[in-house]
Amino acid sequence: MTRHFLRDDSITPAEQAEILDLAERLKKDRFSEKPLEGPQTVAVIFDKSSTRTRVSFAVGIADLGGSPLIITTASSQLGGKETPADTARVLERQVSAIVWRTYAQSGLEQMADNSRVPVVNALSDDFHPCQLLADLLTIREHKGSTQGLTMSFFGDGESNMGHSYVLAGAMAGMHVRVASPEGYQPRADVIADARAIAEQTGGSVTITSDIAAAAEGSDVMITDTWVSMGKEEEKARRLADLGPYKVTADLMKRAASDAIFMHCLPADRGYEVDADVIDGEQSVIWDEAENRLHAQKALLVWLLRQQ
Ligand code: CP
Numbered sequence: 001m002t003r004h005f006l007r008d009d010s011i012t013p014a015e016q017a018e019i020l021d022l023a024e025r026l027k028k029d030r031f032s033e034k035p036l037e038g039p040q041t042v043a044v045i046f047d048k049s050s051t052r053t054r055v056s057f058a059v060g061i062a063d064l065g066g067s068p069l070i071i072t073t074a075s076s077q078l079g080g081k082e083t084p085a086d087t088a089r090v091l092e093r094q095v096s097a098i099v100w101r102t103y104a105q106s107g108l109e110q111m112a113d114n115s116r117v118p119v120v121n122a123l124s125d126d127f128h129p130c131q132l133l134a135d136l137l138t139i140r141e142h143k144g145s146t147q148g149l150t151m152s153f154f155g156d157g158e159s160n161m162g163h164s165y166v167l168a169g170a171m172a173g174m175h176v177r178v179a180s181p182e183g184y185q186p187r188a189d190v191i192a193d194a195r196a197i198a199e200q201t202g203g204s205v206t207i208t209s210d211i212a213a214a215a216e217g218s219d220v221m222i223t224d225t226w227v228s229m230g231k232e233e234e235k236a237r238r239l240a241d242l243g244p245y246k247v248t249a250d251l252m253k254r255a256a257s258d259a260i261f262m263h264c265l266p267a268d269r270g271y272e273v274d275a276d277v278i279d280g281e282q283s284v285i286w287d288e289a290e291n292r293l294h295a296q297k298a299l300l301v302w303l304l305r306q307q
């Protein structure tokens with residue numbers, strides 16, 4: 001059966017570890033896997049803007065011997081003109097995988113339900129699982145492993161990044177803390193799914209509105225924009241509600257002395273994080289951005305092996 005990667009828990013914790021092992025190997029030996037040689041084509045579709053995802057998939061597909069076909073919704077029949085199901089039936093006959101950045105998770109599910117080639121979520125309103133593979137790879141590099149570490153996320157927990165940290169962190173055996181105000185906490189069903197996974201991996205999930213408690217002794221400090229793509233109309237309310245959840249140098253002092261700071265980018269300096277933190281010595285954001293390439297290549301190699 002075709003495997004898809006629609007949310008962080010579309011794979012098992014053991015499969016996540018296998019993909020991260022492969023990503024470590026591909027980072028050391030970049031051109032060692034050529035499953036797309038031919039070249040085969042991978043469709044990479046964008047309903048929303050992107051720099052990192054677009055570049056890392058295009059470069060990664062080329063590294064694997066393939067040819068990326070970048071499609072923007074405005075210049076295609078997607079976006080209300082043609083259903084994800086019909087689009088899938090057209091694409092699956094010509095491409096080896098479909099990578100899609102979109103709004104509703106349900107669109108990705110329809111695409112996957114109608115595709116015999118793997119469908120990869122390149123960010124939806126609900127999850128950003130490719131980013132989490134890159135983040136976990138970065139944590140492994142800087143901390144040796146993920147098991148038993150504490151990872152704290154501050155700000156908009158009811159977001160693609162908030163949800164993906166909770167799920168993927170639990171899968172990696174981490175103690176995940178999310179500090180968000182009421183109304184911005186991760187969805188209850190995602191928390192329940194993550195807690196069930198954490199019971200098997202030795203991790204845990206803590207949701208709080210207390211930023212100091214969430215930071216205390218933490219190994220990995222993380223935030224994300226307060227105004228995700230598609231939420232622009234709520235900007236004024238979001239800046240007011242999330243203001244107290246900024247990652248500052250003072251908050252970083254509560255974390256472990258060797259804590260790292262991460263941000264998926266793009267960042268709004270002075271809002272969710274101060275410049276002296278994101279541009280400071282504990283920040284590993286450029287490794288994190290580079291690791292999108294290695295992690296996604298490993299994901300594609302792994303998905304194509306399951307075909
Ligand atoms: N982090 C991330 O997905 O960045 P882009 O929006 O630039 O792809």
Ligand code: NVA
Pocket residue numbers: 123159160161224225227228229264265266
């Ligand atoms: N939460 C952000 C992530 C951007 C990569 C957004 O959805 O805009």
